[in-house]
Amino acid sequence: MRKLAAVMTILASAVLGTPAATAQAYPSKPIRIIVAYPAGQGTDIATRYLAEQMSRDLGQPIVIDNKPGAGGNLGTELAAQAAPDGYTLTMGTNATHVLNQFLYAKLAFDPEKDFEPIALVGTFPMIVAVNTTFSINTASDLVHAVQRNARSADIAMPSTTARLVVELFKERSAAPLFGVPYKGSGNALTDVIGGQLPVMVDTPTSLRPHIAAGKLRALAVTSAQPSGLVPGVKTISEQGYAGFEVIAWNALYAPKGTPANVLNTLNAAMNKVLQRPETRQKLLDFGFDPAGGTAAQLHDFTRSERRKWQPIISAAGLKAE
Known part of the structure; x- marks a missing residue:
């Protein structure tokens, strides 16, 4: 019995002395x-x-x-x-x-x-979408609208990526687009669906339900190729602004x-x-x-x-x- 106890003590000491035994498994x-x-x-x-x-x-x-x-x-x-x-x-x-x-x-x-x-x-690509009551159907329509009236196509921007889309499109189109920053999608959607602003740029997650419900119309996606996330919607690049891509x-x-x-x-x-x-x-x-x-x-x-x-x-x- 003394020998068995001694062996057990040695084994226990060896096991407890290893890092694996003392370290807690992640996550705990x-x-x-x-x-x-x-x-x-x-x-x-x-x-x-x-x-x-x-x-x-x-x-x-x-x-x-x-x-x-x-x-x-x-x-x-x-x-x-x-x-x-x-x-x-x-x-x-x-x-x-x-x-x-x-x-x-x-x-x-x-x-x-x-x-x-x-x-x-x-x-995911970003989507450029418009309130369906506004007569803007393409990226070119958006450019023409703002060229006719500088405040007729203000764009809601609820994220940094949305701002990059607006600024890059402004640079590529040479149109005086005006982006309106928002802290999140909720308030931006409220204002665009309510008609306070005509256009917004946001994620498919945010916009697709409202597009499906007929409250918004997708003008373009910002990927280099058309996206299966928004079937049938052309890219900005396809609409005359070659090389435009924001993912x-x-x-x-x-x-x-x-x-x-x-x-x-x-x-x-x-x-x-x-x-x-x-x-x-x-x-x-x-x-x-x-x-x-x-x-x-x-x-x-x-x-x-x-x-x-x-x-x-x-x-x-x-x-x-």
Whole structure:
């Protein structure tokens, strides 16, 4: 018995002395995903759905924390300052992790150095839409309207990406388009559907229900090729403005310094969810083309996006208000 007790003591000491035994398996408590946009916007809707699916696989609740403000910078700054333990993440966008660093004079975070990429979630074009009571049917009609009357085609812009679309289209068309900034889709939709403004630029998630209901009419999509998310709608490029392309996207990030094993767990969980046919269909219904892939692929993708947009934004002199 003494020998058995001694052996058990040695084994117990060996097991308890290993890092695997002392470290808690991840995740062991609820995870928070910061969404730097208002509830009900496209990023928020998709994140809530994906979080619900990932929560089942990871065995822990995932809470969505909406922190809108400053074009997405407020919530993104909070995420960058969070503990790098995998329990605070953020659903980044092409605005928060590419465009804003070129549009704003100063950011309190570095979108590349302060974050660990996890996975690209989805991509989508923006839609240019008009209140159906206005006699604007094409991108060219919009240009002609504003040339006749400078305030006849004011455009609601509920996001940084929407502003980029307006500014880039203004530069390509040489028309004095006037963009009206909004903090979110809700108020912009209210004003455009109500007739206070004729035109808006927003995501498929936000606009498709109102287009289907006949309250709005889609004039164009901002992708290089026609999008299955808005069948039958021509691109701006097809309507006489060759080379015009603006694609928006969402991707999951963690604060810099988050352990590799945690990042790998989250990447695997996200890809597992994105590979399910029902998830892919749901994202398409929301207005997203599902993505996925490795953290390295997301890192390379965002770098290529920065190389693409920095000279365009600089040449156009675009600045956040």
